[in-house]
Amino acid sequence: MRILASAYACEPGAGSELGKGWNLVCEMARQGHDVTVLTCGSHHRAAIERYRREHGLPARLRFVWHDIPGWPGPGYADARRIRRHYYVWQMTARKLVAKLHAETPFDVIHHLTWTVLRWPSCLGGLGPRFIFGPVGGGQSTPWPLRRGFPLRGWKFELKRDVANLLSRFDPMVLRCLAQADAILVTDEATRRHVPTWWRGKTFVTGDVYAPPVTSEHRPPAEGNGPELAILFAGRLEYWKGAQLALGAVSRLRRHVPRLAFTIAGSGPDEDYLHSVAARLGVDDIVRFAGNVPHDRMSRLYASHDVFLFPSLHDSAANVIGEALAHALPVVCLDLGGSGTAVDDSCGRAVAAEGRSPSAVERDLARAVLHICADADRLAAFREGARLRAAQCSYERRAAERIARFYLAR
Incomplete structure (x- = not known):
């Protein structure tokens, strides 16, 4: 099967979303699929090329670098700017993916990262089966548990609540959901955030991943060590x-x-x-x-x-x-x-x-x-x-x- 994996965040040796993008595309290639990964070159190309030189890559895995002309990625520490960069990166990626598909058709386009419902993909409707997710972000902190938050927390939660509300009317989000053949979500709260007429193609599926199991663990407490x-x-x-x-x-x-x-x-x-x-x-x-x-x-x-x-x-x-x-x-x-x-x-x-x-x-x-x-x-x-x-x-x-x-x- 020929798969185009959209993974804005994708880097070897990293944790969180970056590591998830990397590990998933490598695993799909190991399982015998031809995997083309579209990722942000200005963020991840150096690390991936270094890994390729030192360790090699699965035989059926290749990377396509996409960058916004004149606007390199701002880095993950700058949350506000990177969200804007991600939106524009998504919008400009569509033309490149359409060109790649015309040259060698894909069976599936899968949006892997980022994994937030209100940050959509623009890669649906290009012909191949389009999978969006798993995505989350539909959750809201229960009001009683907001007690004791620092002021910054109250402000952030209110902004997040408003952002989730507005995303229900965001044309980019709605277009993404409409074009998806399957919408994968991480929890019931996010599934409820999907409009009712698309819930028939919405599935709750786990998005927590574990590395290989280790046998190391803490020995029983002795002496003055903690119980x-x-x-x-x-x-x-x-x-x-x-x-x-x-x-x-x-x-x-x-x-x-x-x-x-x-x-x-x-x-x-x-x-x-x-x-x-x-x-x-x-x-x-x-x-x-x-x-x-x-x-x-x-x-x-x-x-x-x-x-x-x-x-x-x-x-x-x-x-x-x-x-x-x-x-x-x-x-x-x-x-x-x-x-x-x-x-x-x-x-x-x-x-x-x-x-x-x-x-x-x-x-x-x-x-x-x-x-x-x-x-x-x-x-x-x-x-x-x-x-x-x-x-x-x-x-x-x-x-x-x-x-x-x-x-x-």
């Missing part, structure tokens, strides 16, 4: 929910005297989270590890017992897949893609809708205590995490998606 080591990893923004994790840790401390909590990541709300830790009286057991390079995260996962990640609207948190692959049970909220990735065999997804922060923090703490009640139960959850990681591998996800959505007519 329980909990990890949070992610960008330090209020909507990632680290403040809820801190609230849960403050409750856990009453039951687990020797407790350690590591927060890996950096971001605009780091000072806010330091103040929350101090107010809750847990700053002595919380370690802010800062930004940990992706290639060093494995050691961090292996040195902890549980991954606590109460994100409020993550569509596809691949840190969950990475934690599962390191046999870490995951405790999260039943919101966004996290709630579909975690089941009772590998962790707990705590109910969040309509509940206060204190109630959610209490249940997060209870979930951690349940998982770690004794060594045998923790071992069972670790095994469940490994099995769930295998179900979320790139190999399995790619094969299932091709069989279910590429070949369907």
Whole structure:
């Protein structure tokens, strides 16, 4: 099968959306398909060419670089400018893809990244079957859980709510959805965001991926080491929910005297989270590890017992897949893609809708205590995490998606 994969974000050795784009296109090529990847050259060409020289590429994988004349990519740190760049990149990519299809026809055009419903693709209606997603972004933070947000968080959430509302009338979004043969979404909230007349071709499908399973994990506590080591990893923004994790840790401390909590990541709300830790009286057991390079995260996962990640609207948190692959049970909220990735065999997804922060923090703490009640139960959850990681591998996800959505007519 000849596939054109649109992956604005696509880079080897990276995490998050960049790594997802890269791993998916490589896996589809390994499975015997001819894969042409359209990506942003000014952002990713240097890294991909370097990887090609050092490691080679799957035999049936090729890249096409697309850039906006006179406007190189601004980099991922500049959120406002990169969103504008992405829109224009999408609009100017259509002519190039039409030309490529005329030269050597594709069977499928698949929009892989970015994965947000309100940031559409312009590659539908060119002839091949068009797959859009999986995309998320239709989630909204429950109002009770907005209590305690920093002012920046309140402003951002209101802007996001307005953006989601306006996207229901955005002609580019509506055209993209109309032209898609299949719309893949990460959660029910995003599916409800799709107009009712297109929900028949809209499917909820997992978009959390796990790397190969590892057998490394933290040995039992000895001496003065912590009885329980909990990890949070992610960008330090209020909507990632680290403040809820801190609230849960403050409750856990009453039951687990020797407790350690590591927060890996950096971001605009780091000072806010330091103040929350101090107010809750847990700053002595919380370690802010800062930004940990992706290639060093494995050691961090292996040195902890549980991954606590109460994100409020993550569509596809691949840190969950990475934690599962390191046999870490995951405790999260039943919101966004996290709630579909975690089941009772590998962790707990705590109910969040309509509940206060204190109630959610209490249940997060209870979930951690349940998982770690004794060594045998923790071992069972670790095994469940490994099995769930295998179900979320790139190999399995790619094969299932091709069989279910590429070949369907």
